[in-house]
Amino acid sequence: MLQGRYRASSLSYSLAVSVKMQPLLVCPVVGLSLVLHGWRRAISCITTMLALQIFLALPFLQANAPAYLRYAFGGPGALQHAWSVNWQFLPEEYFASPRFVVLLLVVHLALLLWFAQVRWIPGGF
Numbered sequence: 001m002l003q004g005r006y007r008a009s010s011l012s013y014s015l016a017v018s019v020k021m022q023p024l025l026v027c028p029v030v031g032l033s034l035v036l037h038g039w040r041r042a043i044s045c046i047t048t049m050l051a052l053q054i055f056l057a058l059p060f061l062q063a064n065a066p067a068y069l070r071y072a073f074g075g076p077g078a079l080q081h082a083w084s085v086n087w088q089f090l091p092e093e094y095f096a097s098p099r100f101v102v103l104l105l106v107v108h109l110a111l112l113l114w115f116a117q118v119r120w121i122p123g124g125f
Contacts, residue, residue, distance in 0.1 A: 006034070006037070006041055006044075006045050007044075007045065007048060009045075010034075010045035010046075010048050010049050011048065011049070011052060013030055013049065014048070014049035014052045014053060015052070017049075017053070018052070018053060018056050028112050028116075031046075032116060032120060032121070034046070036121070057072075060072070081095045081096065
């Protein structure tokens with residue numbers, strides 16, 4: 001991460017996530033690069049990122065914590081069939097199902113773990 005500047009890289013990444021959720025797409029790579037340089041450093045950097053996110057969220061949490069936590073990360077209707085490109089073949093009733101959302105998450109996490117085990121980490125975990 002940025003030529004050994006782990007804390008600065010973590011803070012930069014956390015600030016990027018606070019502005020827009022798109023940097024979360026590279027979260028597995030960020031996590032993997034931290035873990036490959038030691039669990040202690042990874043936990044320290046993750047703690048730093050979480051602390052910054054909590055600090056930035058404090059005004060919103062103090063004003064209305066339940067609404068902030070419910071809607072800040074997509075909230076109800078986060079998956080919208082009209083905006084989906086890859087899932088247009090699926091009827092909207094299946095697409096909107098909570099089970100489908102959980103299935104997508106589980107498959108995504110399983111594929112990430114498989115790639116980490118087989119391709120990204122020499123010799124596996």
